[in-house]
Amino acid sequence: MTRTITVGTDGSAESRAAAEWAAREAALRRLPVRLLHVWQPVPESMAKAPPLGAETHRYWTERIPREAAEGLGLRHPGVEVTVEQRAGAPAEVLLDAARDAELLVLGSRALSGLTGFLIGSVGQAVVARAEVPVVLVRAGEQAADEHLEDPAGIPSAATGFRPVVLGLDTDSPDETVIAFAFEEARRRGATLTVVQGWNLPPYYASSLAAGVDLGEGLVREQAAALTGALLPWREKYPDVEVTEESRLGSPAGHLVDAARDASLVVVGRRVRRSPFGGHIGAVAHAVMHHATTPVAVVAHD
Template sequence: MPRTVTVGLDGLPESRAAADWAAREADLLGRPLKLVHVPETLPGPLHQLPFYGTETHQRWTERVLDETAEGLRLRHPGVEVTVEQMDGRPGEVLCAAAQGAELLVLGSRGLGGAGGWLLGSVGLFVVARAERPVVLVRAGEQAADEHEMDPAGVPSAATVFRPVVLGLDTACPDESLLAFAFGAACRRATSLRVVHGWEAPPSSAYGLARGPGPDEALARSETAALDDVLRPWRQAFRRVEVSGRARCGSPAAQVIGACRDACLVVVGRRARRGPAGARIGPVTHAVLHHAAVPVAVVPHC
């Protein structure tokens, strides 16, 4: 049985944007699309209505699932769309649903202005624990937003995809993370930007105060390490135009800055748990909250 692209649906604008993104990704992957609804994820205002009850809940759920599925089938006739209602705690249910999926897609509210997302407790729970890649999609995300500008200066699905950005730590370059990013760029016939940032060692502060500039030897070493990691992947994905950038500075800031004109940013999360439980990691956490494009979080060892 083929793995699905699974999306958590609650009827809110962010989950509808996630469903549209998931349908486009399912089309690119040649995978079926599965819409999962957990009753507890219904919008809060509905629970405050005096006439709200089990039957209203059920009718609303069925209508949301049916209307969303039908709309996706019309817009993506080549994608098989199924729906499923699942009971339980939303975070745990979605993590379980992700196990049999190629990837799980969730919605996230945009903060507007300078960009950024508001990631709720369920989203954080799932991202920190899911064993498969999880993609977070902003409310209002449109197909055209993934593409370069047309001659009139407007994003258009008829133009080429914007680049995919990968945030990479050369100290632990996991193959599943690299494979996800290269595969995403290859499917979209677009370029891949690989970004590696590192914090300057404390000893550099003295040198900088005296004026010689950043540690050039360290910069050359970090750049060489990035080139070494990317070399076999460039060979395996010859059709993907790859650019690597290694710069001194906050790794999170480097990734966030590089993805402003991207269609997707890919970051990793260590799957093993520490004494305090599952963790997302500071770089991935910052990217999740501040990147203004869909973010794919890939768990790895």
């Protein structure tokens, strides 16, 4: 079966932005886009009411993805766009569809009056359990947002892509997550900025009390660990320009800061096959809700 970039769509502004991002990504990957519209069957009691009858409900569930596909095809003529409709619980249907997808793309919307973005219960459930990369795209995200500014200060496709940002834990670097980030940077011809956040170890306070400052040594040690983890990947991807940022402090905070100038942020999520549901992880969760650029959450063992 041909792999696709699958988008969960419901006609909302965030799902439209997700579809547009997916089409641009599909052009880079030379893959088709599948617009997946999930509808829940109308309860029998509601189906008898003319305003919300089953036929009316079905009409709108068919119209939304059809019109979205037509518009997407016109704006991205080189990308094959298909439509699929399924009935059922949205999270379960999306997870099932993700099994034969290259990527699953979902939308997120800004929280009114607050800093951050709302993923929603369905989106969080999917991210926590999907075993393919899930990309979250905020409502209003546009192609120009991915590009550097020209001399006039205007984002332009002619100036190339903004950096791809990767959050890396050097204590447990995962090849799946790193490879995903390098591939995304390679496709875009973009710089890959690798961000490592770290905290002072418990023994640091006691060393200070003893009159020994280990600060500079720790900084060098952490920076060297980051360089060492990336060395084989630099050799594997010699055409990808890599910048390293090893910083003291919250990994999530540093990633959110770096995301402001990025085209895509990549974070990992460890797969926990448990009957009690999935787990996202504190760093991925924070980046999902606060980064202003698309966020790719890549599951790994």
